[in-house]
Amino acid sequence: MELVKWPFLKQSWGIEFERSEGAYLYTKDGRKVLDAAGGAIVSNIGYGREEVAEAIAKAVKNNSYILPPFLTPEREALLDELREYWLPSHLTRIHLSSGGSEANESAVKLAIQYQNSRGKPEKNIILTRSLSYHGTTLNMSGISGHQARKRGLESYVPKPITIETPYPLRCPLGKYHPEAKDYYLDDLKKTIERLGSNNIAALLMEPINGSSGGAIAPPEGYWIEAQEILRANDILLIADEVMTGFGRVGSDFASNLYGIEPDILIAGKGMGGGYAAIGGTYSTDKIADSIQNAGYEVMFHTFAALPQSCAASAEVLRILREEKLCERVNPLGDKILQNLYSEIGQHPNVAEIRGKGLLIGIEIVEDKNSLIPFDESKKITGQIMQKGLERGVFLYPGGTGTYRDIICLGPAYTIGDTEIKLMVEVLRDSINDVVRDN
Template sequence: MNTQAPATTSVAWPFVPSPRVVDVTHAKGCTLYTRGGGEILDAAGGAIVSNIGHGRAEVGEAMAAAMTSMSYAVPPFLTPERSRLMERLRRYWLPEKLTRTYLASGGSEAVDAACRLAIQHFRAKGNETRWKIISRDISYHGTTFFTLGVAGHVARKKGFEKLIPHMPQVPTPYALRAPGGRHDPDYDIAAAQALEDTILREGPETVAAFLAEPITGSSGGALMPGARYWPKVREICDRYGVLLISDEVMVGFGRTGKRFACEHFGFTPDIMISGKGFAGGYAPIVGVFATDEVVAPLADTGQSLMFYTYGAHPGACAAAEKVLQILEDEGLVARAAAQGAALMERLEALLGQHPNVAEIRGEGLFRGLEIVKDRETLEPFPESAGIANRIVGAGLKRGVFFYGGGTGAVRDIVCLGPAFIVSDSELDRMAETLKAAIDDAVGSAK
């Protein structure tokens, strides 16, 4: 085992020593500046987080004002920052029925809380048999033991199988590799039907919730369900009294060109989780949003949903409120739709017929590419070739950061998710560099 920190870094970072350390000193807009004078154009907004771009002083000022007024208050207390944020969320952002907000600091803990909420909801109603959370086979919901367990990310679960919960899973709609054949027109209906079959097989009286991403994040590379999928899923959940939990950690707050991805498909979940873009990377904050009906049994029985110490931190709330205001004032959700279409045009023009690109998919400024050895047969590269990692590495060498994805079983995925302020010339550079990085990576793997 190599216990030596690599020579490339003189500080103990990252936690597990890595030969490739990117040393970023500051950032502006979509560009990261590195020690020694280098620049990286960020085509991924970090981990699909940055939406208003870096360097907006007014967000820092809002946080400073909050922090000099009060450093901390336990999450159930009301503070001016929490109050203003709730008002803005209600006035402009949240689907009408999602009236209740719980705040966590990260996606994993928020998904964990959402699943706890679903089970607590039934227990508070005197129903102790509904405890199963059905999820999907290609998904990512976080890295706590519980969220790893419900997620469908084989690579990240590996080695923890004995400790994580094993919940029923159903297929993620995956048009390119549909069981009925490539782009089988009924793939969406078949995937929704699998949910109903699973609920019936498990016993509806045992199922608390169905948890899924409306557009699959980096685990599947922006997998888009067909138009009929979500309405049918909503109908099935209603039929069997199963709560619908929508994980919009990656795709919410304007990322896909609408406030939330569920708006593309015309459904409202019972519980929605959304983060990453909530405070645009300026502060850690993720929301769990729920209907009155979900929360009422807890209130009726005098229960609370246990908080995380740093949930709803006033500084994070102030940052989120300011970022949401900027998104509104500058029309950035519409810009995400427009620049997303412009990005797709460029990707299609340069890579649409590339022999190693099976599909380019997604919505707004969240796009995923699936890289294959053979575009006709869809044969993937062997996992050992690490193609997605090679592409990310080749992109960085050329000064652009892309976000690798896949689950081990699903490979090789590369995602793009730049800030909504991205310019046309930056989009040109992202698409051109991605093509060069794919060619470099495929060439070096031969």
Template sequence: MTEAVQQAPGTHPVDMERPWPFVPFGANLTVDRAEGPYLYTPEGQRILDAAGGAVVGNIGYGRADVTEAMAAAVRRFGYVVPPFQTDSRLRLVERLRDRWLPPGLDRVHLNSGGTEAMEVALKLARQVHVARGEPQRRVVIGRDLSYHGASIMTLAVGGHAERRAGFEDWLPDWPKAPPHYCLRCPLGLSRPTCGTACVDAIDRLIGETGPQNVAAVIAEPVVGSSGGSFVPPDDYWPRLREICSRHGVLLIADEVMSGFGRTGAKFAVDHWNVVPDILVGGKGMSGGYAPIAGVYAGEELARPLAETGQQLMYYTYGGHPAACAAADAVLEIMEREDMVARVAALEPRMEAALAPLRQHPNVAEVRGKGLLWSIEMVRDRDTLERFPVEAGLSFKVVSEGLSRGVFFYPGGTKVHRDIVTLGPPFVVTEADIDLIGAVLRESIDAAVAACG
């Protein structure tokens, strides 16, 4: 029997009898199986996964052709070191290059997940500048309210206050630019008269740091759950591309969440016809069937490493044959069933289903693109006053949703809080989307009432 945990003042009760996860939190849900866009409990309750897990699921659960491809790969060999070639690795790389990646991004490095891939992207930026004879370029400029992973380096470039907490003295003190958070503009401006002030702030930070000292700028084209589906103004990414090119700074696009069709384009940068120097994609790459993510760049970044005798470091399970087989099968299904176009076509239905919430007294904003949407909740929509941290509003909404048969994803950074994110599988029906909107409103009403 586990001993009772003594609580510090102001902390939450913790049920340490639960064996998983390491520190128990949130709703205690057991999932027995999944099919299509639905999760099923051992008791037979059906739950519509409006979050796609952690905004991962895309082709729907239970696709036999994916599991069969994985099984075939495992039967042939359980493991092959990452630099060796296998048919599943080669098929996936060729599919990515020929049918998915923006033009010019034809070098592929495979990893086990988003954090790992983002760490590799940062290392790549550093290695390239060293190989080019500019070792002083070591600073990476990120943005506030961003999230790029849970390793020390990815926490350093991110702006997720809760996940950085307690590690600050381990993290490089690199500059952070303001996000394109138009609802609460950190610069005190408003659209459209602000021009490109938030992206011009990046230009200013590069100048203050010294362009010769800056290795890269890293940003999510559509910010994920940490900010709550921030969609940039249309002139943001073209302007950011111009700034980075002018200063010789590498532009890293974090599309771990927004890539592979989630926003209604193959990658979110495609909406603005921008090609970054380094693109990172994960999550939807395998639709949750296997842990895999990729770092994608052009030959102009790979060649300096090759000429100076360097390698881009691999991790043990990078490009695992079964994971590659899963990703190749998932992307083939997306192509065959034209799922990227389906996401774009479903966007108006999602917007319509969420439209009533725009008038809700406790909803400040509904925002998103494709099938990546978020709702920001407040105590007072006129003043934008937030609920107190201890209210835990987002988790209350998630709990209320589960009790009504729909799973929502809690977002925010604790400082920036009371965010619920939606990222359902691409196979949801219009009726499913309508249900998401209706249950979300009921869940918000019940959660707000519970806050008193």
């Protein structure tokens, strides 16, 4: 019997990477592959930075493991970095975990505990959005709006209770409809009215969709008005910035771009830049104090806030800051978009090229006018990814199954013109190869 070595389910890409450096991955058979997606939109400073390796080594020697609630120099350095330079000033409390899914679970627990601590146990619905991804735990799989990632689990996981994700390209009123914002706000209002605001704890949302939709941003003004509606109805706003956080969309957080103040904010991915398995759940004093006063526990994960993870994350954030890498994000993103418009802007199978900063999505369809996608069985994104790899570029597949065939770009903030040219040309050629054969 054939040994399926890695990963758990057999895959067709047949490629083995030996090492990585900067924005490139190197295969075992000696090829160089540009990582146009920073892994899973994770690597913001690029791979193989010596300073981070040294910070990790130093931390392991000093404190290889210490129970998460105890303060250590490595933890303190990260907490200081976060509070001083990154977090919105109203988010003063920090809970650390080992990644985005765990951090989202913690956020939901805080929201529910907070409502209970206020004597409102009936406020226990966590609203999510029709297109969304919040992680791979059972609860996050259930409440996310991502069909493909919960197949075979539907009978077990919680059912999502959702509002519509604003999707200007596919607004039911019409493509880029001028009243799209009001349409989607109306959907939020009606959902709250139908469920009863006294039953809703929070809305968990990605301010800009990650891989579930590939950089779908709502119409101008949507989030600020949505926040007003939520506040008027005593519903918490939880911003999942696992993908958008730490400079990825051209601002420290997407919430800053939209002028909103989430009650709880979640980060992961870029927080450790791929050097640490780390996630953060950040909340207000008001929420933490209320939970504390009620006598509830906020339990840690055994491997949360590992000293070496904290040291890696603090060093990644210091590099981002001192090398002013976040300032590169918008100009680089604009350049990629310009290149994409000129190479595939008129392509009959490209429905939309969209993005903020270095989170970019390209939506592929069978028919540009009707926006009808290719049949799901064709796995167009998978094929494009495969062609990209063969041509020396890793492209990240997005979409939920229902809305599909979205290619995501999210490279390191350190790339230059050579990388931009290469990723756009390979994407163009890979799309052409695949649509020609389908």
